[in-house]
Amino acid sequence: MKRFFLFFIPVIACLTSCDVVQYVTVPVNYGPKTGFSLDTSTIVVVNKFNADTLSKVKDPRRVNVLKKMGVTALTTAANQLKFLPRVGIINLVDSVTYLPNDDSVKFLAKKYKANYVLVLNDVSAGVYTETSYNQGMAYTYYATKVKTRFALYESNGIYSKKLNGMAEVPQDEAYNGGFSSLFYRPTYRSSIPALSRATADATLDAFKDYLPYSITNDRPLYGGGDMLESSVAHIKAGKFDLAFNILNPLIDGPDKKLASKAAYNLAVVYEAQGDIEEALKTAKISNDKNRNDFANALIVDLMKE
Structure with missing residues (x-):
């Protein structure tokens, strides 16, 4: 799976639930979906x-x-x-x-x-x-x-x-x-x-x-708490495997809100790696765990992509 470097602009915000949110710019490259004849x-x-x-x-x-x-x-x-x-x-x-x-x-x-x-x-x-x-x-x-x-x-x-x-x-x-x-x-x-x-x-x-074409998306990431903050740091550094190892176990945990945030962050990881199908699937899991605006916006964008 192709990897991408991430350039990020950290932003601290407090939402209605006072979650700590930071933003990361995710570039995604796409190859042609179709072509002409195999010969010239x-x-x-x-x-x-x-x-x-x-x-x-x-x-x-x-x-x-x-x-x-x-x-x-x-x-x-x-x-x-x-x-x-x-x-x-x-x-x-x-x-x-x-x-x-x-x-x-x-x-x-x-x-x-x-x-x-x-x-x-x-x-x-x-x-x-x-x-x-x-x-x-x-x-x-x-x-x-x-x-x-x-x-x-x-x-x-x-x-x-x-x-x-x-x-x-x-x-x-x-x-x-x-x-x-x-x-x-x-x-x-x-x-x-x-x-x-x-x-x-x-x-x-x-x-x-x-x-072929490329797009860039400014994606918010859920922080707050040691696990989510650690995942954010790894995502910013492009260490997607480490972020996955942190986030994936949280999705099946008893805390639905934490599971929803972890699933959303993981969906951004999949998008950064160019796996749009898995990103969409995981964003929907985030919404199923606990409906949130970040997952809703990501789902809409991924369906267009």
Whole structure:
């Protein structure tokens, strides 16, 4: 099982139960969930997205922004896929005039002797208000949301797989509330950086099953008491075997609250080692022993991962 180094920021907090809680940053790496053929695969990348035909978009500035977003999406996909083993990319995207390609998938596959043809069918964007909460205080901000819709065709032009992605990026402009905010939205010019980032992120989301990726999670750990404090110290040091030897016996002990905390800490250990299935199973045990917010949040995250 692959091991990871942990970089941590110790934080002391007192919850309603006055538990001592410290935080640790857990990086987790994931390999691709699927791939292409075992032999060398050639993928032709083309643009089928035509922003000029969108009946709901009348503003030429917005149309032009959408065209650029389409190129960003396709370029991001091509640049990521070309680093996969035994994958070759032929990029036919017009990054100057943004014109869509009208050739059939079957024709392109035959012309370039490709195994697959990747096309962008649509990209859409919008700016919305979102609200987050920090220590009971609400903060409302503008966020750019982007959706990308790709299709990966086999060379026969008949069989295809939809690859849709979505991403959200906060805007720099703050939402100030009040009557005037009902009519204010960030300008096209100020939105371009967020749109570009969100488009790239939405593309990565669409291809997440084909690409390796990593995430980092700030996980709270239960301290308090010699056993739990000792486990926290070992987890921070990356000594997972020692942490396991401390925590595992506590899970079946008579103290349900202590068992729940031990199971939660052990679930974080499993996540740090990349064993998401065992981490989810142990987080659920923590909740069964004594329902708690830490386990609930971890379960939600692990189910997404």
